[in-house]
Amino acid sequence: MIPRRLTAPDPGWTIDTDIIVIGSGVAGLVTALRARTAGRVLLVTKALLDDGSTRWAQGGIAAALHPDDSPEEHLRDTLTAGVGLCDDEAVRVLVTEGPDAVRELIELGAEFDRGEDGRVALTREGGHLKRRIAHAGGDATGAEVSRALLAKIKDSGIEVIEHALVLDLLMEQGRAAGVTLHVMGEGRRDGVGAARARAVILATGGLGQVFQATTNPEVSTGDGVALALRAGAAVTDLEFVQFHPTVMWLGPDAKGRQPLISEAVRGEGAYLIDERGDRFMAGRHPLADLAPRDVVAKAIMAMMRETGAPCAYLDGRNLGPRTWANRFPTILAACEEHGIDPVHEPIPVIPAAHYASGGVRTDLWGRTSVPGLYACGEVACTGVHGANRLASNSLLEGLVFGRRIAEALPADLAADAPAGTASGGAVAGPALLDPSVHADVQQVMTSCAGVLRNGPGLERAARDLAALADRTTGEPCTEAWEATNLHTVASLIVAAARRREETRGSHWREDFPDADENWLGHLVSTLADDGTITTDYEPRELS
C-alpha cells in the first residue's frame, strides 16, 4: 500500500509566497529566475544548492547551433532514440526553442568551450547524426551551467531555503496551495513547516537511487514523483529508466554514485571492446559505438552474457594525452582516482542507472494533472524522451520547459479559479517506512528490475516491495521519508515494467525480446484512495 501522505508532525511555522520552486538543478534555477515576473518566488532545495544532478552532467547540452544543423535534424534524432513513444509536438518545442535557451544561458554568464573560430565548440554523442553538443570545461558542462545560474540566483533576491525536504502538497479546493517541508535549519525555520503559495513547481530531479549503482547523487530519491502521485497527479513512462552504457566498473559490489564516462569520449573517437580487444559494436548498428544509448547498453549486456565477462572496456588510447587532459579533465581525474590511466589502458565500464525518461506527466507548459502543480526537468514527463532519452537532451529539456512554465504562470495565476474540491472518499492512512527499507528497495530493484527484466523477476519484485510496505515506523525522520518515497517510486516502476510485455528503448524484457506495435502507447499510473497503484494503458495519439 502506498501512503496518500507522509506521516509528519504538524507544521511549526508558516511562510507565505506566490510561487514555490522545489529543486536547484538547471530546471529549478531557470524557472525560479524567470518566474519572478509572476510573483514572489521561494526556492527550496533538499541539500545544498549545487548538490543535485546538474553539477555532475558531463557531456553537454544538445541544440542545433551550427549553421549546418537544424532543429528538424535534431527532432529526427530525438524521435529515433525515443523508439516511437516521443510526443512529436513536445519534441518540436524542445528542438526549436532549444537554441535560444542555450543562447540565453550564455547571456546569463555560462561559458561554453569554443573552437578556434570563436564559435561554441560542438561534439557528438550517441544517437546524434550531427555534432550538436555544446560543452563547458571540457567535460564539466553541468558544473559550469550550475555556477552561472547560481550566481544569478544569489543576485536575484530570491529567497532560498537549503536542507529542505518537501514532504507533501497542501491542497485547497482541488488545487495546489503550497507544501509541507522539513528543514534542517536553526531558529524559526527548523523542523516541519508549511510554505503557502499559489503555484508549486517540481524540479526535484531523478530517482537513480532506487538502484544500488547509479550515476545519480544521493539526493536523487524520486521525491517529486512520489509527492505528485500522493497529491493525485498522473505519472507516466516510469518503466523507461535509462541505463548509461559507460559507467566506470568498480567491481560487482559497487554501490552509490558511480563515475560516469561521458558518451562524448566516444564522440571524440574512443570505442568499446571486449576482454579480447574486439570491437563488438561494429555491425550491430549503423552508428556502431555512437548508436543510441539503449542499443549500446544492450550490446554490452549481451556481450557480457555471451563471454561471461564482468564488464566491457572503453578504449580511448587513440585520443592521446592532450585530448584527455583538455577535453576530459574530470573523467581523467576520476580514472586516476581509481588507479586507471585511460591514456594507456582501456577503462572497465558497465551500464548503470542514469536517467528517468518518464515522470510526472505534464502538458507543453509544464502543467501536471493537478491544478497549480507544475513539473520540469527529470521529474517531469513532458513527452520529449519517449522510451529512451537522446544524449544531452536533459539539460536542454530543463531549460526549455522551465522557461515555458515561467511564461505560463502569469496568466495561469491571474485565472486562479479554484478547480473544484479535493477528492473525498476513504483515503488510505499515512504509513511511514522504516529507514532500513531504503537498502532493501535498492537490492530488490537491482536484482529484479534493472537493465534486464523478465516476468518472474518483476513478479518477485512486486511481491518483495509489497512485503516491505509492512515495515513501518512511527518515527518521522528524513531517512524514513526518503525510504517511503523510494519505495513508492520503485513500486511505480515495477507496476509499469510488469505491464509492458515488449522490449522498447530502455525497457528490456528478456521474455518479450521484440518491440510490439500493440504497445505503441503509454502506461499512466495514479494512486487510488485505497493506496493501490493503478496503471492504465493509453494508446499513443499519432499527430
Ligand code: SIN
Ligand atoms: C554523458 O555525458 O554521456 C551524459 C549526458 C547525458 O546524460 O545526456
